[in-house]
Amino acid sequence: MQNNNKDIEINIGELFILLLHKIWIIVLTSIVCAVVAGLISKFVMTPVYTSSTKLYIINRQNKDIITSSDLQTGSQLTQDFKVLVLSSPVTEQVISKLNL
Structure with a gap:
């Protein structure tokens, strides 16, 4: 019987550096979502x-x-x-x- 289990190593430091390199995407997405939500609540939704x-x-x-x-x-x-x-x-x- 053959054992096909492979160990996967995750380096948290590398993940953190990868996130830092893409921080502009995270910030831009957050700002766009906030602006869209604000515009929808201002112009589309009727206040109750x-x-x-x-x-x-x-x-x-x-x-x-x-x-x-x-x-x-x-x-x-x-x-x-x-x-x-x-x-x-x-x-x-x-x-x-x-x-x-």
């Missing part, structure tokens, strides 16, 4: 803006402790405020103030 908020409402009966009824009342009030904020008069006012 989103916002979110979290609202916690707690109506405390007692100032020292929070009870489960306080949390339940707060949850119900939060749902009521959500309906009010998404209502037509509020959204129309936001649209007019922000010129949307």
